[in-house]
Amino acid sequence: MTSSAYALELKDLRKSFGKTEIIRGANLAVKPGERVAIIGPNGAGKSTLFNLISGRFGPSSGGIVLNGKNIENLSPFEISRMGLARSFQVSNLFTRLSVFENLRCGVLWSQGYKYSFWKFLSKLHDANERAEQLMKMIKLDKKRDTLAMNLTYAEQRALEIGITIAGGAEVVLLDEPTAGMSKSETRRFIELIREVTVGKTLLTVEHDMGVVFGLADKIAVLVYGEVIAFDVPDAVRANAKVQEAYLGSVLADQQAAEAGVH
Amino acid sequence: MSTTVTTPTPAAVPAPTTPASRFSFAPLNVGRFVVWGLFTLVLAVAPLIFTSSLSITMLSQMGIAIVACLSFNMLLGQGGMLSFGHAVYTGLATFVAIHVLNAIGGGLPIPVSLVPLVGGVAGMLFAVVLGFVTTKKAGTPFAMITLGIGELVFAMSLMIPEFFGGEGGVQANRVVGKAVLGITFGPQIQVYYLLAIYTLICTAAMFAFTQTPLGRMLNAVRDNPERVEFIGYSTQRVRYIAFIIAGFFAGIAGGMYALNFEIATAEVVGAARSGPYLLFTFLGGATFFFGPIIGAILMVVAFVLLSEFTKAWLLYLGLIFLFMVMYAPGGIASLIMMNLRVAAYGKLRRLWGSYLALAGTVLVMLAGAAAMIEMVYHLQLNAALGPNLRFIGVPLNAEGLDSWVGAAFVTVVGLAMFEATRRVFARQWGEIQGEIEHEIRRKEAL
Secondary structure, eight states, rough: OOOOOOOOEEEEEEEETEEOOOOOOEEEOOTOEEEEEEEEESSHHHHHHHHTTTTOOSSEEEEEETTEEEETTTTTHHHHHHTTTESSSOOOOOOTTTTTHHHHHHHHHTTHHHHHHHSSSOHHHHHHHHHHHHHHHHTTGTTTTTTTSOOHHHHHHHHHHHHHTTTSEEEEEESTTTTTTTTTHHHHHHHHHHHHTTSSEEEEEOOHHHHHHHHEEEEEETTHHHHHHEEHHHHHHHHHHHHIIIIIIHHHHHHHHHHOOO | OOOOOSSGGGGGSSSSSSHHHHOOOOHHHHHHHHHHHHHHHHHHHHHHHHHHHHHHHHHHHHHHHHHHHHHHHHHHHHHHHSSSOOOOHHHOOOOOOHHHHHHHHHTOOOOOHHHHHHHHHHHHHHHHHHHHHHHTSOOOHHHHHHHHHHHHHHHHHHHHHHOOOGGOOOOSSSOOOBBTTTOOOOHHHHHHHHHHHHHHHHHHHHHHHHHHHHHHHHHHHHHHHHHTTTOOOHHHHHHHHHHHHHHHHHHHHHHHHHHHEEEGGGGGGGGHHHHHHHHHHHHOOSTTTHHHHHHHHHIIIIIIHHHHHHHHHHHHHHHHHHHHHHHHHTTHHHHHHHHHHHHHOGGGGGGHHHHHHHHHHHHHHHHHHHHHHHHHHHHHOOOGGGEEEEEEEEEEEOOHHHHHHHHHHHHEEEEEEEEEEEEEHHHHHHHHHHHHHHHHHHHOOO
16 A cells, blocks of 8 residues: 555535535645644634544535545545544443443444454454553543443543544544543643554644644644644744734733733 | 442452453353343243143243344334334234245145244345335434335235235145154144244344344444444444344244244234334333343233223223333333342332332222223223123222212322322432442442
8 A cells, every 4th residue: 555645635625505615625734643733713614624524524525635545425434444533522422332332332343343243242352452451541441331421521521532542543533622621621631632642643623722732743723614824833823824813812812811810 | 438448349359360351251141141041941831830722822922022022122222223114024024934834835845843934034035125225214214214114015915915815814724744753833832832942042142133243333323323433334234234133033023923823914014013012112121132021021911911801901001101101211121120220239128118109009090090991991882781880899880970980089099199109209219329329439439
């Protein structure tokens, strides 16, 4: 297999809902192993962009290339099998299954078990070991047999990440992984994300600027459906266009808020 | 005290030595052997205890119903697919099995004991064809399509008398072919044991299915179809394969039916048959594997005994169903499991009083309501016999004010007492659940 220079490429991607164009020609090229944070004002189309990449919606036009292969017309499960996984902004779990079962479901396809009904789950040692290992990684090993719906909010967020990385995908999209968490929870959680996604190509949507500048190698700024800047954090911070469109106001707000505290 | 590790809890005992031993769960498997052993024993011994011909007939029907309801629950409880047309697969398989039985009589070299398996293959093939359309959708559209296909097949059954036999149906004789070891399947007891073997094997196979990758993914599709698509599985494919497997077991039940009754009429594919599968699977409890077994037994009891006992049996059934949906949506199985949990924490003793009170008040309420229902039925159906009837030993006059006022009074008093005890019980239950939760948290903290 020829490895392309980029893990994920968006080529003039467009998406309209009715007459409203939400994504208006987005371009992005992410190298393997890069950690990219996608920021932008509300309604810029960040979640829509993730939904397009992961196959939840089909784009109106343009291309999405994963490791050199076009995926814009594939369904979510086909894209998932090609090594792209995503998490959701609102936890999307198997509510009536235990933590362990949730993770094992995430593991099964990648271990090649597909739709088999002639093997017992308890005999699938590789899948079981992987699920156990994941459970330790996301620090839910004490909750092994708790149903997902009975977990606390923070635990559900952790399980969400666990299911996402379970299949061993090389490209991981995290949609606001820390949404709704307190400051201290967020800090711990970012540390966890960093641990479990070592060596992966990571794209996150994030609102907390502290997190963004801490976690990402590069930042993509999405404004009104276009990527107006894609660079290392310092360069993005200094970018005049970004200042004008978005970051300036956010930073000013944050500074003002901090000044108010002091 | 509560924070020290002085008392070893059961959860802490199996130390993870090697991964292999961690997953095999030795204690659980012992319990499993006991349960399956008991199930086998009950199937084997039941006709020796209940020896009348009525009870053997009923036991045979229970076996058929168990397989049918379990296969139905593969869709409902495990896959979240609400089917209104499950009788299509049991029923069509019954017709195929009847025709095969007749062909055996004509010299087809298939042992009669394999007729249910033929039904299974037929059910599976019908599920391959019809299920392809049905499982394209989930949720409400799925339910609607099953309803549509059910009506369609029922309508066809009257259009194609060559296969469905028209109004009279198709008959067959199971005492055909060569008798193996002197077993002719003439006597009902021989048929019972054959059906019992099928019931045991099918139950075991369907339980095994729940322990496989596809079985677990079917649960995942039930809980959250959207997420399943993002972990590599096509929900449509999962539903389709599960539907075919459910069709196979439904077909076996249909073949068992053919052997037992030796007749197939148009109604076996109709809504009158599909409805009870849904109703009794729900009553038994769709959330646990064994729930439909309870439901199936109740189904046969209701159809055979309750219908003998009173003409208003469908009305009572509707009332019971209504109560279950409102107060115990998990069915009888979940009631059992919830009480087992309470018992496991040694707190069931505190509830006995409430349970007795609840049962007593329900009986009072039921007696009053049933008296009125029976009087209405008596007036409508047995008017020629005069207004007097006896209900559980009490002489009633369906046209007399006394009887009506009395019955209404008993009902209202029963209802009031029931509501009062229900409130006390609900508070007690809440307390106990709170204590159990607390205890679980304490154990987790250790």
